[in-house]
Amino acid sequence: MNAAKPLPAYLIQRYQGWKATTYSDNRAWYKRLATEGQRPRAMVVSCCDSRVHVTSIFGADQGEFFIHRNVANLVPPYEPDGDHHGTSAAVEYAVTALKVAHLIVLGHSQCGGVQGCLDMCSGNAPHLEETSSFVGRWMDILRPGYERVKAANKAEDQVRALEKESVIVSLENLMTFPFVKEAVDGNTLSLHGLWTDIGEGGLEYFEPKTRSFKPV
Template sequence: MHNARPLPQYLVQRYHGWKATIHAENKAWYRRLAEEGQRPRAMVISCCDSRVHVTSIFGADEGEFFIHRNIAGLVPPYAPDGGNHGTSAAVEYAVTVLKVANLLVVGHSKCGGVRGCHDMCAGLAPQLEEKTSFIGRWMDILRPSYERTQGIGDEDVRLEAMEKDAVLVSIENLMTFPFVRSAVEAEDLALHALWNDIGEGNVEYFDPEKGQFLAV
């Protein structure tokens, strides 16, 4: 049984608009990308959240960013156990094949995934504790952030602290990948921890010397 359906009409119209304008005006560039392959300058790991649009934030063109998105923009620890690891595979490809020079992990405000982890760890979302919950088992990656941010302000303050700490958990996990650690130590790769305030449009980066996120 084939369950795939034709595109919604509004997407068809948007495609034809793109093909007639942006693509038509940049045909040579698209052909070059197709023929010469990609040479992205950076990899970006960010949340699936539709409000997070990293190419717009940084004004990136096609071919500039190798982008991987998942719930809360997390990176799991290195665990070559034969499972299906889409994020780990994307990181491996970016670092060992594309040899990107920069890897950005981007968190954001009002993250539903982080909120879910908070509620799960607080005993407020028992459905996420079920072994059959893909979201819950993915958000287990963030349990260290829940523990590290306990006692910080009210709930809104704690959630923002978790969102930022989630990025640092991912950076810590990236360093458990041998090929990432090797590239970082050889100064062939730089890791960057960022947080985007969606409403205000602000981007903050983690400064390891000051131990805090600062405005870009």
Template sequence: MKEHVRPLPNYLVQRFQGWKATTYNENRSWFRRLAEDGQHPRAMVISCCDSRVHVTSIFGADSGEFFLHRNIANLVPPYNPDGDHHGTSAAVEYAVRALKVSHLIVLGHSQCGGVAGCHAMCTGKAPELEEKTSFVGAWLNLLRPGFERVKDLPEAEQVNALEKQAVVISLENLMTFPFVQAALEAGDMTLHGLWHDIGEGGLSQFLPEEGIFEAL
């Protein structure tokens, strides 16, 4: 490990020093209060790891406002306390039971590489993802039910539709968590599904009664 772990690249060091000299110093009392009082985020956002999805910028959020969890294709597994490690399930549990967030948001996006990979895997074009050694493939299997819903659409429309199914499947799986269901039924929390168009800067919300995404 000693030969591989290196000091941070200079450009990142310079960016940190710039942030410390400006943003931090201008808001020092606010950051110190955040540290002393702990976090009290109003919402949890489950989004994709994709570097182009900048959640805090999209909503103009300040430090301490969002509890963020990111994974490939913004997926949530169904409730399954089988003793294995579940990073996403643990994050949801902490947000709902400990932080008591008021809003739980799943945010999908356009040109999602994870969703495209799932589509390729489900259509037999990505055998490497079906290998037992593929962590990505095993994770994307969560989205297979979504593929079954879109496979009869024209091929050119399937990936975009599957991106939105990644949001819907995650919302459905969230409802299988007893503590999520309890918070929703008590009126302590609301659930939201969003899809972000990266190139156009658009945002659409899922309307479950109509089964569609409507532009905001």
């Protein structure tokens, strides 16, 4: 494997700074995490977007959240077909092995994946329709959400609505996993849908009774 290169200098400097300060000041805590293993109370499915920083939003430390990130914070439906399913594997491990008490889907504003889905479904991104597009085939998961919001009048309203649909679709798909449904029905696991506004720092939660998002 000849393509791998050493880390750039700025990342090495940042690591060395972390090791000399944060790690050094909390050495016992890190040793405990290493020897006792992880016991996170919650799993968070969030977007890959670099602007979405889950641990910062909730002021969390290492060991508190089991985090899985993918394009547009999507959870696919339960499909035990023998193929590779990274998101489904993470959900399975969190629920059945780690026994998390909460499973949170966190969407966000200005999501590029959601915009791509909107463009694709409205016929404005033919390259995403290609079978060779990993992004396009992943965003197919959100097509049911698009069908629910396409009647919106303004383009910006459609984007915002589809960002929140990405959370709702994922929550719906989570309940197709037998082990998730069993844990929810047994009151050992609760599902939560959140959406954050990057620019305003706002956070909204999904209220299933009204099928709407409300400020936290």
